[in-house]
Amino acid sequence: MGTKRIFPLLMTMALPAMLSMFIQSMYNVVDSMFVARIGEEAITAVSLAFPIQNIILAVAVGTGVGINSVISRRLGEKNYDKANSAVTHGLIIGVIEAVIFIVLGLIFINPFFKMFTESKEVINLGVNYTYIVTMVSFGVIIHIIIEKVLQSTGNMIYPMIFQAVGAITNIILDPIFIFGLFGVPKMGVAGAAIATVAGQILAMTLSVITLIYKNHEVEIKKKGFKFEMKVVKEIFTVGAPSIMMISLGSILVMGLNAILISFSQVAVALFGIYFKLQSFVFMPVSGLTQGAMPILGYNYGAKNRDRFINTLKLGIIVSVIIMAAGNFIFLAFPEELLMIFNASEEMLSIGKTALCTISLSYIPAALGLLFATAFQAIGKGNLSLLITLLRQIIIILPMAFILSKFIGLTGVWITFPIAEIVAAIFAGLMFIRVCKRDSVLNNDGLTLIKDEVNI
Known part of the structure; x- marks a missing residue:
């Protein structure tokens, strides 16, 4: 934890969890594919x-x-x-x-x-x-x-x-x-x-x-x-x-289902399908955070700020790559993804816009997830919970309700990238603030982007 090169260590810790999460995602998607x-x-x-x-x-x-x-x-x-x-x-x-x-x-x-x-x-x-x-x-x-x-x-x-x-x-x-x-x-x-x-x-x-x-x-x-x-x-x-x-995921889905059902059952079915598809992107990143957390926690406890910061940076880089790949797939092949679930013409007409719009949230979500993991690793679980609440409840539900009244279903979909961008900015600012006040991290948070990654 304290001496091995960070990238091989991170991948060794994270890959089993990432693979396990990927298997779980596959099972969710196949299950819905047959039900559809x-x-x-x-x-x-x-x-x-x-x-x-x-x-x-x-x-x-x-x-x-x-x-x-x-x-x-x-x-x-x-x-x-x-x-x-x-x-x-x-x-x-x-x-x-x-x-x-x-x-x-x-x-x-x-x-x-x-x-x-x-x-x-x-x-x-x-x-x-x-x-x-x-x-x-x-x-x-x-x-x-x-x-x-x-x-x-x-x-x-x-x-x-x-x-x-x-x-x-x-x-x-x-x-x-x-x-x-x-x-x-x-x-x-x-x-x-x-x-x-x-x-x-x-x-x-x-x-x-x-x-x-x-x-x-x-x-x-x-x-x-x-x-x-x-x-x-x-x-x-x-x-x-x-x-x-x-x-919180259940609260989010129940709240959005209550909004979507006012449009049609197809909108609810579409959101259910999307939620299964997005797990292919988010689950591997969740596995990555499971691998990163013990490394972050160990090096924070050991007062090794350089390894802590470099582990966080590498985690962000890998997660952004995964999220960017997911974003590309959803933007390039929305119809093909929906047809896996035998989508009707009505579902295709609203689904392509939904998948393309919501997937714009993936890259900022990577930042929110990794900063939340860093906060958990240093014992600031309250900040991690606040970031999760911003991402999944506080912004999305009220904004989706309001915008759906003015611009329809599109108003629901655009709340996802808005929420993730706001949560990512908040998480970054909180991390810099914590770094300024923390005796271990000091001001390294300010150089998070500028420092060369020590692989």
Whole structure:
């Protein structure tokens, strides 16, 4: 962390996470691609279901991040007993969370869909799909928690394998269950949900077997285990902010869906498709930030400001390259991207403008994401959260509501680049301010652009 050349170190740390995120993106896109073959009502239903799925994912990942933090610190202290206790607490918490989602799902799923549409077909399809993914959410929750447990010991390979197995299983089962192949009954949208949870359960099964039967620095504590609220509090002190940050995506999608449904169901379906497509661009950058954060944190703690600044600069350069490539693809091939989802003429007419306009936000988004990561690495999570709120909620939702009244759907799409540009400028200014006041970073933030990158 403190001596290896920065670029090879960054890529070594980031590539497994980037690959894992890319696999997850592929699974999301393929899932929607098959659902789109059923019809626009089906893709609209799945698009409306996305916020609920994302909240389940947010709770799982946030809880896992908290467990990861506790285990990492206990291992650093050589306190293996408490590290093992954290593993067991995490699994128990995961089961409790799954039960809570079952109860909440039974109560709120039907009213949730009625908030956004009066179409009985969309409501029925959405409710059927969401009931399945919610009632069987234990698969994804337990899988992700164990994934974070293994990552806390430095094991990045097994989590990537679990992700790949789950995604590939879902991709194989999607057409079989949706269209009724090989003697399996045709189940439509419900078949897509069953394929999703089947992949998650298989990934969970492999993760449980790996945790129990493979040798790791940690294991499930059985003898002398006592459930302690102190450990739960410690887990969620770190995990709750992560849950909140990931859940912002759900708030954004729900808010925009409420605006878009006033235009047409096609607009909602289009936004759902876009959100899946953009994950191909944002997920690898998210993986890059996962690789950059421990390097930034280590060198900040070691008071090595040059390596901190150079790691940040390299992270920005790589992420800008990824985002620029994504921007080019969306600008050059919007129709081809939409036709992957069997787009109608109406969807093509509004979709090409949407993809080209929103993709203009990608390059400034790279700056916002990397500065937010730097703030997390130096312990200023409040600034990181504020940048995320600016990017996803504070600017986009009110501006989209206002502009949609004056210039229609285009007003919704242009809020994305506006929000990312404002958030990037704010993040840069805050970073310079922090550098001026920080005893480690001093004024290096002012020379972020001018300094030569030390690769």
